[in-house]
Amino acid sequence: MAAFSFNKLVIFGVGLIGGSLARALRERAGATGEVVGVGRSAKSVERALELGVVDTAAILDDDRSLESALRGADIVLIAAPVAQTEPLLRRIAPFLDPRTIVTDAGSTKGDVILAARAALGNRVSQFVPGHPIAGRESSGVDAALSDLYADRNVVLCPLPENLPESVERVAAMWLATGASVHRMTPELHDSVLASVSHLPHVLSFALVEQILEAPDAALKFAFAAGGFRDFTRIAASSPEMWRDVCLANRTALLAQIDAYTNVLARFRAAIDASDGAALEAAFTRSRTARTEWKQGGALKPTDDSAIR
Amino acid sequence: MAAFSFNKLVIFGVGLIGGSLARALRERAGATGEVVGVGRSAKSVERALELGVVDTAAILDDDRSLESALRGADIVLIAAPVAQTEPLLRRIAPFLDPRTIVTDAGSTKGDVILAARAALGNRVSQFVPGHPIAGRESSGVDAALSDLYADRNVVLCPLPENLPESVERVAAMWLATGASVHRMTPELHDSVLASVSHLPHVLSFALVEQILEAPDAALKFAFAAGGFRDFTRIAASSPEMWRDVCLANRTALLAQIDAYTNVLARFRAAIDASDGAALEAAFTRSRTARTEWKQGGALKPTDDSAIR
Numbered sequence: 358m359a360a361f362s363f364n365k366l367v368i369f370g371v372g373l374i375g376g377s378l379a380r381a382l383r384e385r386a387g388a389t390g391e392v393v394g395v396g397r398s399a400k401s402v403e404r405a406l407e408l409g410v411v412d413t414a415a416i417l418d419d420d421r422s423l424e425s426a427l428r429g430a431d432i433v434l435i436a437a438p439v440a441q442t443e444p445l446l447r448r449i450a451p452f453l454d455p456r457t458i459v460t461d462a463g464s465t466k467g468d469v470i471l472a473a474r475a476a477l478g479n480r481v482s483q484f485v486p487g488h489p490i491a492g493r494e495s496s497g498v499d500a501a502l503s504d505l506y507a508d509r510n511v512v513l514c515p516l517p518e519n520l521p522e523s524v525e526r527v528a529a530m531w532l533a534t535g536a537s538v539h540r541m542t543p544e545l546h547d548s549v550l551a552s553v554s555h556l557p558h559v560l561s562f563a564l565v566e567q568i569l570e571a572p573d574a575a576l577k578f579a580f581a582a583g584g585f586r587d588f589t590r591i592a593a594s595s596p597e598m599w600r601d602v603c604l605a606n607r608t609a610l611l612a613q614i615d616a617y618t619n620v621l622a623r624f625r626a627a628i629d630a631s632d633g634a635a636l637e638a639a640f641t642r643s644r645t646a647r648t649e650w651k652q653g654g655a656l657k658p659t660d661d662s663a664i665r
Numbered sequence: 666m667a668a669f670s671f672n673k674l675v676i677f678g679v680g681l682i683g684g685s686l687a688r689a690l691r692e693r694a695g696a697t698g699e700v701v702g703v704g705r706s707a708k709s710v711e712r713a714l715e716l717g718v719v720d721t722a723a724i725l726d727d728d729r730s731l732e733s734a735l736r737g738a739d740i741v742l743i744a745a746p747v748a749q750t751e752p753l754l755r756r757i758a759p760f761l762d763p764r765t766i767v768t769d770a771g772s773t774k775g776d777v778i779l780a781a782r783a784a785l786g787n788r789v790s791q792f793v794p795g796h797p798i799a800g801r802e803s804s805g806v807d808a809a810l811s812d813l814y815a816d817r818n819v820v821l822c823p824l825p826e827n828l829p830e831s832v833e834r835v836a837a838m839w840l841a842t843g844a845s846v847h848r849m850t851p852e853l854h855d856s857v858l859a860s861v862s863h864l865p866h867v868l869s870f871a872l873v874e875q876i877l878e879a880p881d882a883a884l885k886f887a888f889a890a891g892g893f894r895d896f897t898r899i900a901a902s903s904p905e906m907w908r909d910v911c912l913a914n915r916t917a918l919l920a921q922i923d924a925y926t927n928v929l930a931r932f933r934a935a936i937d938a939s940d941g942a943a944l945e946a947a948f949t950r951s952r953t954a955r956t957e958w959k960q961g962g963a964l965k966p967t968d969d970s971a972i973r
Contacts, residue, residue, distance in 0.1 A: 490890045510888055545884075552876060553889035557896040559932055560868060565951035567921075567928045568860060576853075578958055580818055581861035582798045586960055587898040588865040593955040594892075596948035600941050607936055613875075614933050618926065620875045624867055625922050628911050636911055640904035643873035647901040650886055652894055 361533030363390040365430045369417070369445055371396065371405040373493060374462045375436035376501030378534065379410050384503040386533035393426045405498045417448060427452040432530065435461040440601040442469050446476035446484070453480065460485045460527045464550060464598075466514045466543035468605040482518035485527045487511060488546065489536060490554075494590070507535030508653045514543040537653070544609075551609035556617060558599055559610070561592040669841030671698040673738045677725070677753055679704065679713040681801060682770045683744035684809030686842065687718050692811040694841035701734045713806045725756060735760040740838065743769040748909040750777050754784035754792070761788065768793045768835045772858060772906075774822045774851035776913040790826035793835045795819060796854065797844065798862075802898070815843030816961045822851040845961070852917075859917035864925060866907055867918070869900040 361382060368375040371394035382388040394411035396402035402414035415426035427433070427449065435445055442463060449459070459477075463469045466486050473484045491509040493500055511531040515524045528538045541549070564585075568577050603610060627635040669690060676683040679702035690696040702719035704710035710722035723734035735741070735757065743753055750771060757767070767785075771777045774794050781792045799817040801808055819839040823832045836846045849857070872893075876885050911918060935943040 490888060492891055509890070512888070539888075545881075549881070549885050549888050552879065553885050553893045557872060557892050559936075560872065560929070561896060562948050562951045563925065563928045563932055564865060564868065565954050566932075566947050567925050569950055569954055570928070571860065571924075573853075573857070577857050577861050578954070580798060580820070580847075580857050581958070582817070582960060583800055584865050584899045584902075585861045587895050588869060589951075589955050589958075590895040591892045592951045594948075594952065596945045596952055599948050600945040603936050603944055604939050604941055607939065611933065611937060614929065614936070616879075617871065617875050618929065618933075620871045620878070621868070621922065621926065624871055624874075625919065625926075628867075628915055628922070629919060631912050631915060633908050633912055637904045637908040639874050640870050640902075640907050642877055643870045643897075643900045644902065644904055646873050646877055646886070647897050650889070650897075652890060654887060 359533045361386040362388050363431045365391045367393045367426055367430045367433045369395045370436040371498050373496045373500045376410045376498040377505035380501050380503040381534035424452045430457045433459040438598050438601050439463040439465050439605045443472035443476050458523045459483055460487045462489055464602050465605040466546045470543055485519055485524055486514040509536050511536045511538045512541050512546050514546055547606050547609045551606055551613045555610050556613040558591050561589050565592045667841045669694040670696050671739045673699045675701045675734055675738045675741045677703045677743050678745040679806050681804045681808045684718045684806040685813035688809050688811040689842035732760045738765045741767040746906050746909050747771040747773050747913050751780035751784050766831045767791050768795045770797050772910050773913040774854045778851055793827055793831055794822040817844050819844045819846045820849050820854050822854055855914050855917045859914055859921045863910055863918050864921040866899050869897050873897055873900045
């Protein structure tokens, strides 16, 4: 595991994502710098302090507390629902040291970059957009794990304005958590995530919605079993977060919904025509691909997106 | 746990489903009768014999072996892909004792009943259609568990021709495994299962198919994570079994695909219109329903389908 050191890391939103970064840098990378957690109220960071995940707490709406938190920070991480990126960066901007690097953990990147440009203006060069692709069913700082990012992928979408050494520094931070770090354009990131993450969430929510609308919903839920359980596990995800993701990644998500609707219409036609050979061929392709798939699996050596 | 005894139980297809019934009756219900496993070849039941899941093996295509297996049997279970129900029952018919009760474990019931009527004629009164709603990702007799059916639901779809005591006997057998036993019409069974089991499988296969068709499929799979993992777990299911289910339950499944396509189109319209309130409301309904859902959960006391 690569070592990583910093003087002061400031985390806006010390929940699962921010808390796991702090724990990984402490417990895996041997970092000894100060970790500051910023929340909306003293209460929201109290638990992070109790657990020792952060050393100091600061309050977002208190100018003196925020100024003191950001003074001399090497790295700032925004770990909040993506719709909060712009107001958070606007709040940070007046206190931002020119040597501080800001990064984020948002699930979408195109809208986050627009928000950063709007909030930071010329100082957007200090903002390196990022997305650690990791999570758990539980949330909050109690769920934070030092190995949440081990063998997971982190995507960075550097801006033309970023200094190469700023991008390298953020990459080094994530590498120290055990993750692989990749570089993509925001458009490619948003299209890939729309396909493999945002679309499945919408599809899973839609199945539960369909059952709820049926007159015999209670009967259907009573006889649902393992297939339903797995398919709808993500339909218990945060409504606010997924509302934000759907709106933030609207264009890419609509394209994926349309492509999916076409595949489903083809499957429907094969079932309607009792075309068992077409169904079996498609199901066999899926089973093979799904069986060979490995979470966090490496890209083929021909892929050139890997930073390390 | 209810006790259950038999003199001779004959299982056609000693894999996960048939093997788990045998183990449950032995290990949970204290049954001491003879269990006969019937397979296409000596080899296919060899492992069940080795594991002690069956006492005796018989070969389907050997008249003398099959006749001896069925002689004096109280109960016969067909545990094979649904498309094999009719040929199996035709093969059994000439050797079927008039006192033997035949039941099955197929995922669809309308087509199984048609198959049973075609194969058994007047003797269809001996056939009690059933469906234990349980399974595991692994298959084969090595995966058989004595508690596979504990706290799970079993649906029986009795025929007008069945003697009440035959239905009671099959119900008692499943109750002895720890399952709840319910009675439904085959139409209701096939509609409920189309909604909560067959449709999610089709939707999961369709997502993997869609990704495979994308020019950047390898990149997408590389960045897929936990949401994709859960959603597509069932896309690794048996292509043959699911081809059969889609064809056997074609009408009910098409209706569910159409209803789903409508819900998805509504979600699409809300995303297109950036209607965050509508999305959040729907996602919140889903999360609440999914969080409250419990696999194998009991029906409301007002429901009268429960046999016990």
